[in-house]
Amino acid sequence: MKFRNIFWGIILILIGLLFTLDNLNLLDFDWYNLWRLWPVVLVLWGISILPVKSIAKIVLVILVLAGSVFYMMNRTVQWHDNDFYISYNHDYDTRTVNQEFILPYEDSVAKANLNMEIAASTFMLIDDPIALIxxxxxxxxxxxxxxxxxxxxLVDVDIYIEDDVVLRSHSNNRIAMSLNPQPVWDLQFDIGAADVEFDLSGLKINDLDVDGGAAAIMIKLGDEYDDTKVNVETGASSIKVKVPEESGCDLNITSVLSGKTIRGFEKIDHGHYRTKNFNEAENKIYLVIETAISSCSIIRY
Incomplete structure (x- = not known):
């Protein structure tokens, strides 16, 4: 049996088991840390080409993967501002802090830019005609x-987190936010380890930029604006995008290791897909997805 088959088989089985156990809540670890461990792929690749016996390679692969899993499940290791530190104080402040704010809408506002950080949380975004945000x-x-x-x-809104706050994937936060459907929106989201749901079907979206780590992302697009540009970049994530049947959509997707489900599109080239009605559709969506380890689903509704 070729070691190459065993090598990739062990990696795929382990990743599949981790996704399954995490979805069943039998394990709790930080998927963002998996993205932090991308150099491990180089280590495993190096092991695969070492001029040693296959059994020695298998042992080394198992040790490296076991160490990686231990790291992802270890809550004492925290990353912050491109450096890491080790914390042995487990008395984290778990007080509940509720927060609300409303930004009023003015009829003079025709275009709005929103730049937002989303921490470890469950996040839902919808449209609401009352306030701007x-x-x-x-x-x-x-x-x-x-x-x-x-x-x-033009109105510019920045929603951000205090610099001295260290985010943890097990932080228990629920955020509900609504945007006014009257302005044309440019949206930029920086997402940590979060479960987010963007229902943008009732909004005029000119540009949507999502930068995610270990996140579960659901985006429902609408046909309220003529040309909508969507760019999604993630690490270890689950991505689901819903595109209206009436809209024409041009999709470019780049992935390292992911499962893809693409419905209602014709394949143009490697990683390039397009709906049949793209040329004649009044509303066009340009969707670009760049992801590492993820499951990705693009469907029409």
Whole structure:
């Protein structure tokens, strides 16, 4: 039996087991840490080409993978600002801090830019005709701040987290936020280890940029704007994008190791897909997805 088959077989089986056990809540670990461990792939590749017996290679692979799993499940190792530190204090502050704020909508606003950080949480975004932005958080001690600036018909909103807050994947936060459907929106989200659901079907979206770590992301797009550009970049994630049947969609997807489900599209080239009605559709969506280890589903509704 070729070692190459055993090598990749062990890796795929382990990753599949981790996804399964995590989905069944039998294990709790930080998927973002898996993305941090991308150099391990180089280590495993190096082991595969060592001029030693196959049994020795298998032992080395198992040891490296076991160490990687231990790291992902180890809560004493925290990453912050591109460096890491080790914390032996497990008395984390778990107080519940609820937070709400409403940014009023003015008829003069024709275009809005939103730049937002999303911490470890469950996040839901919908449309609401009352306010420009309605934000509500329930959960642990993470304090969101915001800043607003307006120039004529354009309003810029930044929603961010205090710099001294260290985010953990097991932080228990639930965020519900709504955006006004009247302005044309440019949205940029920086997502940590979170479960997010963007229902944008009732909004005029010009540009959507999602940068995610270990996240579960669901995006429902609409046909309220003529040309919508969507860019999604993730590490170890689950991605689901819903595209309206009436909209024409051009999809470019790049993935390292992922399972893809693409429905209602024709394949143009490797990683390039397009709906049949793209040329004649009044509303066009340009969707670019770059992901590492993930499951990715693009469907029409």
């Amino acid at each position: 309605n934000f509500e958080k329930r959960g642990s001690l993470i304090d969101y701040k915001y800043s607003v600036s307006q120039t004529d018909e």
